Amino acid sequence: MKTITFDVIKRNQIALEMDEVIPDNIYSWEAEDFDKYAVPVGNSRFPITDFFDITVEGTADSPAEVKMIFNGDCGRVKYIGNKMSAGEIIVNGDADLHVGAEMSGGAITVHGNCEAHAGREMTGGTLEIFGNTKEFTGASYIGEWRGMRGGKITVHGNAGKQCGECLVGGHIHVKGDCDILAGIHMRKGLIEIDGNVNRWPGGQMKNGNIIIRGRLGRLLEGFVEEGIVTNPVVNGIEFEGTFIQYKGDIALKGKGHLYIDAEKNRDKLSAWEDEDDEYISLGDNRLR
Amino acid sequence: MEYILKNGIVYDPANEVNGEKKDVYFKDGKIVEDVSADAKVLDVTDKIVMPAGVDTHAHVAGPKLVLGRLYRPEDSRRGVTQKTKNERGESGFSIPSCPTTGYRYSRMGYGTVCEAAMPPLEAKHTHEEICIIPNIDINPLTLFGNNWFILEMARENKIDEMAAFISAWLKITKGYGVKIVNPCGSEAWGWGMNVHGYDDKPPYFDVTSREVVRALAKANEKLGLPHSIHIHPNDLGHPGNTNTTIETLDSLKDIVKSNSKAASVRDQIVHCTHMQFHSYTGTNWRDAGSGAEEVAKFLNHNKHVTGDIGQVTLDETTTMTADAPMEYDLYQLSGLKWVNADIECETAAGIIPCIYSPKTPVSTLQWAIGLELFLLTKNPWQINLTTDHPNAGPFTRYPRIISWLMSAPKRMSMIENEEVHNWAEKRTSLATLDREYDFYDIATITRASNAKVHGFTDRGNLSVGSNADIAVYDLEPNNFDPSKDPEAVEKAFSRAKYTIKDGQIMVQDGEIVSTKPSQVLWTNVKGMEDEEKAVLDQVMPFFTQYYSVKWENYKVHDHFLSNPIRVDIEMEGK
Numbered sequence: 001m002k003t004i005t006f007d008v009i010k011r012n013q014i015a016l017e018m019d020e021v022i023p024d025n026i027y028s029w030e031a032e033d034f035d036k037y038a039v040p041v042g043n044s045r046f047p048i049t050d051f052f053d054i055t056v057e058g059t060a061d062s063p064a065e066v067k068m069i070f071n072g073d074c075g076r077v078k079y080i081g082n083k084m085s086a087g088e089i090i091v092n093g094d095a096d097l098h099v100g101a102e103m104s105g106g107a108i109t110v111h112g113n114c115e116a117h118a119g120r121e122m123t124g125g126t127l128e129i130f131g132n133t134k135e136f137t138g139a140s141y142i143g144e145w146r147g148m149r150g151g152k153i154t155v156h157g158n159a160g161k162q163c164g165e166c167l168v169g170g171h172i173h174v175k176g177d178c179d180i181l182a183g184i185h186m187r188k189g190l191i192e193i194d195g196n197v198n199r200w201p202g203g204q205m206k207n208g209n210i211i212i213r214g215r216l217g218r219l220l221e222g223f224v225e226e227g228i229v230t231n232p233v234v235n236g237i238e239f240e241g242t243f244i245q246y247k248g249d250i251a252l253k254g255k256g257h258l259y260i261d262a263e264k265n266r267d268k269l270s271a272w273e274d275e276d277d278e279y280i281s282l283g284d285n286r287l288r
Numbered sequence: 289m290e291y292i293l294k295n296g297i298v299y300d301p302a303n304e305v306n307g308e309k310k311d312v313y314f315k316d317g318k319i320v321e322d323v324s325a326d327a328k329v330l331d332v333t334d335k336i337v338m339p340a341g342v343d344t345h346a347h348v349a350g351p352k353l354v355l356g357r358l359y360r361p362e363d364s365r366r367g368v369t370q371k372t373k374n375e376r377g378e379s380g381f382s383i384p385s386c387p388t389t390g391y392r393y394s395r396m397g398y399g400t401v402c403e404a405a406m407p408p409l410e411a412k413h414t415h416e417e418i419c420i421i422p423n424i425d426i427n428p429l430t431l432f433g434n435n436w437f438i439l440e441m442a443r444e445n446k447i448d449e450m451a452a453f454i455s456a457w458l459k460i461t462k463g464y465g466v467k468i469v470n471p472c473g474s475e476a477w478g479w480g481m482n483v484h485g486y487d488d489k490p491p492y493f494d495v496t497s498r499e500v501v502r503a504l505a506k507a508n509e510k511l512g513l514p515h516s517i518h519i520h521p522n523d524l525g526h527p528g529n530t531n532t533t534i535e536t537l538d539s540l541k542d543i544v545k546s547n548s549k550a551a552s553v554r555d556q557i558v559h560c561t562h563m564q565f566h567s568y569t570g571t572n573w574r575d576a577g578s579g580a581e582e583v584a585k586f587l588n589h590n591k592h593v594t595g596d597i598g599q600v601t602l603d604e605t606t607t608m609t610a611d612a613p614m615e616y617d618l619y620q621l622s623g624l625k626w627v628n629a630d631i632e633c634e635t636a637a638g639i640i641p642c643i644y645s646p647k648t649p650v651s652t653l654q655w656a657i658g659l660e661l662f663l664l665t666k667n668p669w670q671i672n673l674t675t676d677h678p679n680a681g682p683f684t685r686y687p688r689i690i691s692w693l694m695s696a697p698k699r700m701s702m703i704e705n706e707e708v709h710n711w712a713e714k715r716t717s718l719a720t721l722d723r724e725y726d727f728y729d730i731a732t733i734t735r736a737s738n739a740k741v742h743g744f745t746d747r748g749n750l751s752v753g754s755n756a757d758i759a760v761y762d763l764e765p766n767n768f769d770p771s772k773d774p775e776a777v778e779k780a781f782s783r784a785k786y787t788i789k790d791g792q793i794m795v796q797d798g799e800i801v802s803t804k805p806s807q808v809l810w811t812n813v814k815g816m817e818d819e820e821k822a823v824l825d826q827v828m829p830f831f832t833q834y835y836s837v838k839w840e841n842y843k844v845h846d847h848f849l850s851n852p853i854r855v856d857i858e859m860e861g862k
Contacts, residue, residue, distance in 0.1 A: 144362035
């Protein structure tokens with residue numbers, strides 16, 4: 001096992017691009033290799049040692065045996081773990097854009113906040129973020145129509161706009177709140193949101209599932225209520241509780257499903273009768 | 289600076305040099321007969337030496353490219369590289385950035401590219417983009433096929449006036465030749481319509497495509513322009529369009545070719561572009577089939593026509609054309625994001641991404657039809673290799689197409705191993721065609737024929753006095769069978785050993801080692817000044833009333849051009 005520690009010396013004004021410094025490329029590097037390496041910064045390259053104190057301990061024969069630890073503010077360090085296929089990265093601080101983008105394996109943990117595009121188009125592995133993330137978590141690159149395809153993203157804080165845009169696989173779990181248009185254009189996969197959702201989840205979704213345990217602000221017109229479900233099993237996972245189940249987005253003949261907590265969103269239910277505080281099941285196929 | 293390319297195996301179809309081992313000398317940007325003893329020797333022993341490539345038809349500069357880049361950021365991130373000592377950073381796959389376009393053409397051994405569609409109103413923008421594409425010369429073709437003035441002149445059969453108008457507009461736009469796109473169809477799109485067939489009329493203008501195309505061909509020959517009319521016929525991409533294509537080309541066979549010096553370089557009256565998109569049979573995509581045999585047969589019997597293929601490369605790409613109604617049809621089929629534009633009084637435009645998947649029947653059919661056209665057309669001087677970049681695929685796939693053409697086993701393995709859909713076998717004759725191109729044929733369809741089609745004498749050949757535009761590829765043709773190793777062919781043609789442009793070494797071992805600003809080629813007709821003034825006086829009231837720009841802002845002034853190459857044409861009889 002090899003542990004490579006990057007202690008931040010200074011936060012650069014222009015972002016560093018660390019897509020070359022991933023376990024797949026550096027598992028055989030020693031300290032002197034880092035001394036020789038110049039990292040892209042804007043349209044130039046500078047010695048990586050200008051920005052980090054790097055220590056290398058142990059040896060590795062494959063990327064899976066590498067653990068990279070970033071200590072300090074990496075708020076201007078982009079592409080951490082970009083396209084990595086194995087190994088482990090721990091960021092003890094914030095991370096800039098594209099953390100874990102296109103990763104296919106391994107694990108990344110960020111003990112801070114992340115900028116936009118965290119886990120963009122990842123196909124495997126796990127990305128755990130203990131802070132908040134900005135826009136496009138697990139989404140596609142701008143203009144692209146294929147987002148995250150596999151793996152799992154866990155956000156312990158809140159997620160920004162268009163979380164899981166164009167999702168075609170994998171699992172995104174946001175434990176906090178989520179901004180507008182979560183799961184827009186999604187075609188497969190699962191988005192699980194424990195907190196509240198601002199507006200319009202699942203816009204133009206064709207398939208896949210979104211679970212919202214909190215309060216939903218506003219739903220799009222393209223979702224039709226299918227009824228009340230209790231402890232639904234979605235993507236092989238049982239979710240405890242009672243949910244209102246919707247199908248959508250019918251504007252695109254979508255067959256996706258949106259589940260929102262029935263108790264917290266009782267105003268959304270079309271045939272709610274709460275005189276005796278009981279749910280009235282609408283049956284499986286009843287449409288509004 | 290003097291150079292000797294020593295001991296290369298030279299393919300120069302314009303001079304009928306077919307794989308001869310010889311030296312090529314160049315000095316001060318030109319090919320010369322001999323050099324002094326001080327000349328620098330570039331040892332290319334047994335390697336392929338050809339004139340630098342000439343691309344007959346591509347879309348590399350202009351507003352639609354910018355629009356494409358803006359709305360497809362996902363394309364721009366493909367092929368990103370860091371800047372180096374000699375080049376700026378690269379980006380883009382199907383719509384690369386301007387510098388990237390120049391670098392990639394250079395790496396493939398190309399020196400000249402035709403920008404195939406320049407709307408007059410957007411000509412300034414096109415030239416601005418050309419200025420920042422390095423390493424290649426570019427000759428833009430001005431769009432005339434749906435221009436309101438042209439439609440009216442065609443309706444009244446005013447060929448002399450039309451010739452004067454073209455002459456004036458080539459000066460105004462700094463264009464090289466006459467481009468026609470879906471004649472009358474792009475105009476009909478202004479009313480949300482299209483024309484179907486060769487004898488259909490757009491709303492308001494009481495004129496058919498046939499009348500417009502014939503009039504433009506006559507005017508082109510009257511001026512004796514170096515390039516013939518360059519036509520994208522009606523009904524592009526529609527099953528059953530083979531008839532329209534043949535009817536269009538056949539209608540021009542009686543037009544007398546100019547005997548001007550400039551026009552005498554070429555043989556054709558009409559150049560039909562991206563013929564693959566115009567060679568379908570059937571009535572819809574369910575019963576569509578290949579019309580390649582009919583089109584190739586027509587080419588084999590008619591010397592007044594040349595064409596380029598527009599070979600589908602089976603990639604995800606971006607389509608962009610002045611055939612706006614066709615793009616709308618494509619949008620209806622795919623549902624992908626679509627851009628539509630109207631160029632007032634002149635033309636229209638549309639852009640949409642397209643995924644040519646080898647697993648889908650239609651894409652495979654298009655791929656096979658393109659290859660059929662290459663293999664069924666007997667005379668390689670009549671066809672040019674293009675992908676209609678980026679419409680059927682990016683130009684960077686030319687080496688792959690070359691490898692397909694040189695290897696029948698490769699084509700067969702793709703069909704037999706189901707790398708492509710079975711429509712290639714069921715609906716085309718591709719599996720029965722065992723013809724293989726040799727390096728001489730490849731040199732013909734990528735440089736010699738292309739230069740001749742455009743009326744170039746200073747490029748596309750290795751004659752003494754021609755520009756020292758030369759490509760060397762790291763293959764030893766005397767010790768190598770391209771049929772058995774198509775991958776090596778693709779690799780070698782992707783990364784030239786040397787690319788020399790105007791005597792300057794731009795590429796060495798596949799890497800850019802130097803750059804130079806592009807040059808734009810435009811045609812200046814002399815001797816029509818009075819007629820041009822008369823036609824300008826005639827159109828000016830309409831222009832002033834209806835165009836949203838003022839005349840002074842419409843013209844491309846000289847400072848928009850970098851190092852222009854003005855091709856002067858003496859008007860015959862003047």
